[in-house]
Amino acid sequence: NLILADSHGVSLYSMSGRKLFSYSDSFSSPQIAVSRKYFVVYEQNGNKLSVYSKIGLLYQKDDYEFPITNCFVSDSGKILVATRSRENSTCVYLYNEKFSVIGQYENSRQLVSCALSNDGRYVALATVEAENGVFRSVTTLYETSKAEQIFRIEKNNAFPLRILLTDDKRVVLCCTDTLYFYNENAELYATYD
Numbered sequence: 001n002l003i004l005a006d007s008h009g010v011s012l013y014s015m016s017g018r019k020l021f022s023y024s025d026s027f028s029s030p031q032i033a034v035s036r037k038y039f040v041v042y043e044q045n046g047n048k049l050s051v052y053s054k055i056g057l058l059y060q061k062d063d064y065e066f067p068i069t070n071c072f073v074s075d076s077g078k079i080l081v082a083t084r085s086r087e088n089s090t091c092v093y094l095y096n097e098k099f100s101v102i103g104q105y106e107n108s109r110q111l112v113s114c115a116l117s118n119d120g121r122y123v124a125l126a127t128v129e130a131e132n133g134v135f136r137s138v139t140t141l142y143e144t145s146k147a148e149q150i151f152r153i154e155k156n157n158a159f160p161l162r163i164l165l166t167d168d169k170r171v172v173l174c175c176t177d178t179l180y181f182y183n184e185n186a187e188l189y190a191t192y193d
Helices: none
Strands: 002-006 009-013 019-024 030-034 038-043 048-052 056-059 070-075 079-083 088-096 100-105 109-118 120-132 134-143 148-156 160-165 171-175 179-182 186-193
Touching: 002 030, 002 038, 009 048, 019 056, 030 070, 038 070, 038 079, 070 109, 079 109, 088 109, 088 120, 100 120, 100 134, 109 160, 120 160, 134 160, 134 171, 148 179
Parallel strands: none
Antiparallel strands: 002 009, 009 019, 030 038, 038 048, 048 056, 070 079, 079 088, 088 100, 109 120, 120 134, 134 148, 160 171, 171 179, 179 186
């Protein structure tokens, strides 16, 4: 299907071009996060998001205290919403299928990307910090049921762009000039320049 989000609303079209549904809504800078079953439309650096399935609108929230910087939705229906908190530069909320917060991940680094495994069991965060003119990427993996960190990887002079996560805890970190592939033990098993 094709999703269209603009300043006037959100529409879902079939691949033949038939409009399946349309909702009037206002987003000044809409972004879309997609899984096979759900999609989230959120306002980049705004305070609003809407969650949809192929049958229509499921949930809306427009009162985040700080601007949303990133979202991710899994096939399980769990959602990550990245913003910040009063204490930290990064605050990522994990929502369950009923849109209740079931996890929160905070740190003082700048979040670039976040991801959930399709089964919703693992959360991966790609963050960056700068020290003396050198960028350091910090990749962390968490188990959602225990909210505990499984591993943390630091790389100097690597600026992360996107993180991806598989159901078996393998992490792909896309940086400006290299792809890094890590297994569930935080061991680097492949790189591509």
